[in-house]
Amino acid sequence: MRCMICASSMVPSMAKDFGGVYGLTEVSYERCVACGFVQSSTHAKMPLAEWERLNREFHASYQGSGVAEGDPRWMERIETQARVMTRLVRDGILPGGPWVDYACGDGELADRLERNGLDVTRYDRYMRTGVGRYLEKEELLKSGKKWEVVINTSAFEHFLSMEPIEEIFELARDGVLAVHTLVSERVPTDALWFYLFPVHVSFFTNAAMQILFERYGFASSIYHVEARLWFWFRHRDRAFERYCASHSAAGDTLVWRDAFVDYWKE
Ligand SMILES: [Zn+2]
Structure with missing residues (x-):
């Protein structure tokens, strides 16, 4: 397999036995030798119909219930994301609209943002x-x-190819990208890692995100730690840096960089 981010070669990284849940048995993951991006080679080889069935069954298990399997803080995080985005519009950091929520699922986040007037x-x-x-x-x-x-939000980890990612960047060609996925300095090799869900297939490193950040023409970013949300901007504005420094508070941490904010170092 070739890395979908940087086209370097991938080597075996780990395996996890799902024990037949949703029809999954042993899943193999490969790591890019250059950027560290990890992807499931098992899912990558899966026929499309099977991949879609797996997603349907997995998501049907929780959607609409307010609880996500393996992600008990899902609703709390969405509340925080909506609050932060609304505040950044109020403070002139984010433009007011129109916005699109790509891969919005049942629209929990969009609902909240609309209630806030967006x-x-x-x-x-x-x-x-x-x-x-x-x-x-x-x-x-x-x-x-x-x-x-x-x-x-919560979509990059489900993408098996660059196609949807390229689509997202195309839609954001003139705007801001607000993205949430798990990013680590080095993807764990432990089969017990909490993030190895049956439908999580792509695991991003800081290096992989920085490659995308540069390739698609972004210049600066803000990370809101508690919302686990990055905002990628087309311009570099030092006023944003000052804003983050002066508006961070307990439970509301904002970090600015003239690159991808590589906040998570583990
Ligand atoms: Zn790579």
């Missing part, structure tokens, strides 16, 4: 269980609309 369009290729406006893919890509903010 104009958020929903897009999800697979899941449309929630209420509200969902855009079709053709409309999303052909609308020619300038999205001021493109939100993408």
